[in-house]
Amino acid sequence: MKIEVRGLTKQFGSVQAVSGVSFQVKEGELLGLLGPSGSGKTTVLRSIAGLETPSGGDIYIDGKRVNDLSVQDRNIGFVFQHYALFKHLTVFENIAFGLKIKKWKPAEIEQRVAELLQLMSLDALEHRYPHQLSGGQRQRVAIARSLAPRPSVLLLDEPFGAVDAKVRQELREWLIRLHDHLNVTSLFVTHDQEEAMEVSGRIIVFSKGKLEQIGSPAEVYEEPATEFVARFIGAMNILEGRVLNGVVKIGSLEFPAPNLPDHVSVQVGFRPYYVKVSEDPQRYRQTATLRHIYFLGVAYRLEIETAEGLILRSRMNKEEFRQYRFEVSQPVSFAVTHFRFLPQEGMPFPSPTPPQLLDAGPFTP
Amino acid sequence: MMRRLFIGSVWLYFALLLIGPILYLAVQSFNEGIVAFWNEVTKPEALHGFTLTLEITAIVLVVNLVFGTITALVLVRQHFAGRTMLSGLIDLPFSVSPVIAGFMLILLFGPETILGTFFGTLGVKVLFAMPAMVLATLFATFPFVVRELTPLLQTIGTDAEEAARTLGANEWQVFLKVTLPMLRWGFVYGATLTVARAIGEFGAVLVVSGNILMLTQTATLHIYQSYVDFNYVGANAVALTLLAVSFAILTVLELAKAKAAATVA
DSSP, rough: EEEEEEEEEEEEEEEEEEEEEEEEEEETTTTEOOTTTTTSSSHHHHHTSSSSOOEEEEEEEEEEEOOOOOGSSSSSEETTOOOOOOSSSSSHHHHHHHHHHHTTOOHHHHHHHHHHHHTTTTTTTTTTOOOGGGGGHHHHHHHHHHHTTOOOOOEETTTTSOOOOOHHHHHHHHHHHHHHOOOOEEEEEOOOOHHHHHHOSSEEEEEEEEEEEEEEEHHHHHHHSSSHHHSSSOOOEEEEEEEEETTTTTTTTEETTSSSSTOOEEEEEEGGGEEEESSTTTTEEEEEEEEEEEESSEEEEEEEEEOOOOOOEEEEEEEHHHHHHOTTOOOOEEEEOOOEEEETOSSSSOSSSOOEOHHHHHOOO | OOOHHHHHHHHHHIIIIIIIIHHHHHHHHTTTTHHEEEEEEHHHHHHHHHHHHHHHHHHHHHHHHHHHHHHHHHHHHHOOOOOOHHHHTTTHHHHHHHHHHHHHHHHHHSTTTTHHHHHHHHOOOOOHHHHHHHHHHHHHHHHHHHHHHHHHHHHHHHHHHHHHHTTTTOHHIIIIIIIHHTHHHHHHHHHHHHHHHHOOOOOOOOHHOOOOOTOOOHHHHHHHHHHHOOOOOHHHHHHHHHHHHHHHHHHHHHHHHHHHHHHOO
């Protein structure tokens, strides 16, 4: 194990920022810490770096307990959201900073910095000052600076949070390529679930100082372990209802729940692409009114409202969308093809429940 | 029409308050010729005044930079009881008349007080001597460095220092290689303002110095004394010299501002 966190807690005054978080990071992994602001993810990262002192729990790097090691001695690279470059030093001097502190020989410094300048495509900029660089360039300098002393772990705190959308996309690809190239164990914090999905090999989802789920992007997306994860990762329709005679009836929708006891209230979740919609009122069993059509670039999102006032989101790709002639306010038919019961505390069923297939209705292909 | 009126009134205001007096002072300084001017500026009493002013300014500058930096760092970064009150007190010297400041020193170090007796038995002369004059000038200039550094420290934050720590720098290296260099323009502003104010200080110094010729008479006190003694050319000449120094300091400050604006951006 490269990094191990055991029972980490952190208290800021009366605020419990992190409560009992444990996880392991494998050598060479690129791991995303994902959660809304205030979920404790940054505190966890800063505790690993030694910039924050935990109130409880242990942190191990390379099998060694580092709780009592100072930041300086942990041999980590840290990248800050707002770059934190030394404004009074040039790009070269910024990258060389850690090497000078560690008393590398001038020739070696020269060589290492040149190497990183090339790796990060900063060659022509070595004599510039940070204020003469764009946001994306600054963050690349910051990453180069953190990598220069060959840290055993790279920690990035919202590394792309301060740049605009286009540069953010570029930097994400940079990080992935860099990680493929250097294979340094990297943890990065983000509040952007799309970014976490795209960049990380595994994701840890945080909420309110607690670890909600750890797994591959596909796992947290397809099999959310908690209601929070289901709501936070990707769009999901979530309906609440009560079990009665093995069925959860919500409006005119019926979800079979043969293994659940009666009168238990449950949450039913289904992704928008499991909601099939047709302008042919006979196509599917359920009926609704089309409220909105959103163009998302690669796909369309439809918002429909049932007679009972339930609002559901559907998603279809462009090809599928073109087969229909949708108009806002027209009556449509729809079906939910897959659903799952969302895990809730104290629920008498295993979480996550496997997705279940629903009868879509009278198909007339 | 209104526009012209406004621009005209601003010109008039400047002319009346700044340009006119300065020009008149310059003309009057050379009223009895350049030789008289030179003699007044280089006579022993005047030279002694300049030297004394320079010494006081140098001491005050060093003390102010050191304690101003410590004060600003503590007030911005440390959370402790009474912090807000101390922050509020920083501006006090701006609102207290220098004469009152001098008077407070007289009361504090008078021969009957504990402090006065203490220094008296040590044989250290505080009042009507250098120490009191430095203290009085410190009182007047105390806010400058702190007030320049405080907002700067707030905008800089602690990210860069933390970055330096993650790169292996110890606390002393962080301070010398990161904190101080990032504050450099704050030091330039604070220092120039301190020097300008220290050179021009009069009221507080007049009260605590006793204005003893060739002993505790600073340049500004010398101007005042010359004026009282009807030596108008002497007063004008020394005044013009001080004015030239202030002007030079101001120019340095403006150049620094332009440079800082270009590098901080």
